[in-house]
Amino acid sequence: SQKIEQNSEALNIQEGKTATLTCNYTNYSPAYLQWYRQDPGRGPVFLLLIRENEKEKRKERLKVTFDTTLKQSLFHITASQPADSATYLCALDSFLGGSYIPTFGRGTSLIVHP
Amino acid sequence: SAVISQKPSRDICQRGTSLTIQCQVDSQVTMMFWYRQQPGQSLTLIATANQGSEATYESGFVIDKFPISRPNLTFSTLTVSNMSPEDSSIYLCSVLDRVGVTDTQYFGPGTRLTVL
Structure with a gap:
């Protein structure tokens, strides 16, 4: 069966360091992969999308890599800040009803300490 | 990007009762979705709601338990x-919005629901 794995343990880092979150998947051949941020009691917010033919995508302090051979995506936040503390969700597309609908991992909690 | 509002934001309900959740979007969208997220779990798709047709339910979810309405391109309700x-x-x-050639x-x- 299809499976998306994100580290269930919270990642604790010091302010200013680079946070790296991992998303592994099995039995998928995704056309693209998305990363979302979710704050407590709020809906997920879209951050970045990377396509299967892209190795890396950047947006300000965010960087995503996508290795279809390893079936893995890495999500990096450079110069992390306490405001970056949140849960980060990885999502892979599933084709449904004519569009690609993301299927979500459980997310990894990031805590940035001042 | 689409802006989405939901009502109510939270509710506490008694066992055996029903609650209808409203979803309003600030633009017309074809596909709307309803998800459930239980504590510590990933998002689980309940159903896809397209205007003018019956909602499509995912495995484990049925219309009798989660009836959905989609009267127009900006509004939907989910009843628990x-x-x-x-x-x-x-x-x-949730809604899909096309950005370039990609659906985001x-x-x-x-809506945080607590059932006693």
Whole structure:
């Protein structure tokens, strides 16, 4: 069966360091992969999308890599800040009803300490 | 990007009752989705709601328990019927918005439901 794995343990880092979150998947051949941020009691917010033919995508302090051979995506936040503390969700597309609908991992909690 | 609002933001309900959650989008969208997110779990798709057709339910979810309306391209409702404590969860409305050639999904703020 299809499976998306994100580290269930919270990642604790010091302010200013680079946070790296991992998303592994099995039995998928995704056309693209998305990363979302979710704050407590709020809906997920879209951050970045990377396509299967892209190795890396950047947006300000965010960087995503996508290795279809390893079936893995890495999500990096450079110069992390306490405001970056949140849960980060990885999502892979599933084709449904004519569009690609993301299927979500459980997310990894990031805590940035001042 | 689409802006989505949900009502109510939270509610506490008694077992056996029903709650209807409303989702309003600031633009016309074809596909709307309803998700459930239980504590510590990933988002689980309940159903896809397209205007003018019956909602399509995912495995484990049925229309009698989660009836959905989609009267127009900016609005949808999800009803959680005959509630039990196991229905306690966050319910999220979501839409697909096409950015260039890619569909990006946007979420509402969620409705936190507690069933006693």
